[in-house]
Amino acid sequence: MLITKKDDGFMLVWRWLKRSLFFILVGIVTIWLDFSLPNGRIVHVVGTDVKRMSKTVDGKELTRDVYFISADNISDGQTYVYRNEDVWLYLFKVNSADIQGRAHSLVQSQDKTPALLRYYGYRLQLFSVFPNILTLEAVDGGYQYVPYLRYLAFTLWGLVSFFVGFRWRHLIFD
Structure with missing residues (x-):
């Protein structure tokens, strides 16, 4: 099957849209954690x-x-x-x-x-x-004062974000 230029452009936009949505979601959750954690x-x-x-x-x-x-x-x-x-x-x-x-x-x-x-x-x-x-x-x-709960929560959130990004990289980044 031949890929036309039109399909290639759509896929490029779709790929960047998925990446952007992933990083926006990670950013929103990070801001929410920063706001709500003591x-x-x-x-x-x-x-x-x-x-x-x-x-x-x-x-x-x-x-x-x-x-x-x-x-x-x-x-x-x-x-x-x-x-x-x-x-x-x-x-x-x-x-x-x-x-x-x-x-x-x-x-x-x-x-x-x-x-x-x-x-x-x-x-x-x-x-x-x-x-x-x-x-x-x-x-x-x-x-x-050392905010251990914040450190733990942000570490866990970073690990979850990395794991989801790594595990689903073929869906998000391809």
């Missing part, structure tokens, strides 16, 4: 705040109180704002009031106690989105 910073808590948020759903105005915590990152000195809200997803965080109280006591302490702040999410200024706090614990001055 990360941590060693900080000095400098402020707490409670804001009333409201939105209208089906003609009814729904309001809720959202806690915010401001903290100076010890490593770079920048101030970050974090949301402190209960989460029912896979994290089952239901202690935002306790974390807010702990943060308030760290603000009141005179010695600027360093704290490990574990969070997930991104700060997106355009959409006014803040990372959400999972835990806040006072730590010693020389404490170093």
Whole structure:
């Protein structure tokens, strides 16, 4: 069977489309993992705040109180704002009031106690989105946080991506 130039061009486009879709899917899952896996910073808590948020759903105005915590990152000195809200997803965080109280006591302490702040999410200024706090614990001055869960998850995701790409390379890359 002869392959015409038209068929060859279609196959070339199809091949690049499959590759692009594979890498886009890998990128989307990687970004989702980066967003949803807990990360941590060693900080000095400098402020707490409670804001009333409201939105209208089906003609009814729904309001809720959202806690915010401001903290100076010890490593770079920048101030970050974090949301402190209960989460029912896979994290089952239901202690935002306790974390807010702990943060308030760290603000009141005179010695600027360093704290490990574990969070997930991104700060997106355009959409006014803040990372959400999972835990806040006072730590010693020389404490170093190592996100083992993130390392494990990204290693497993890299291995799965490589295995799928290698195993199905004849479907994806040919």
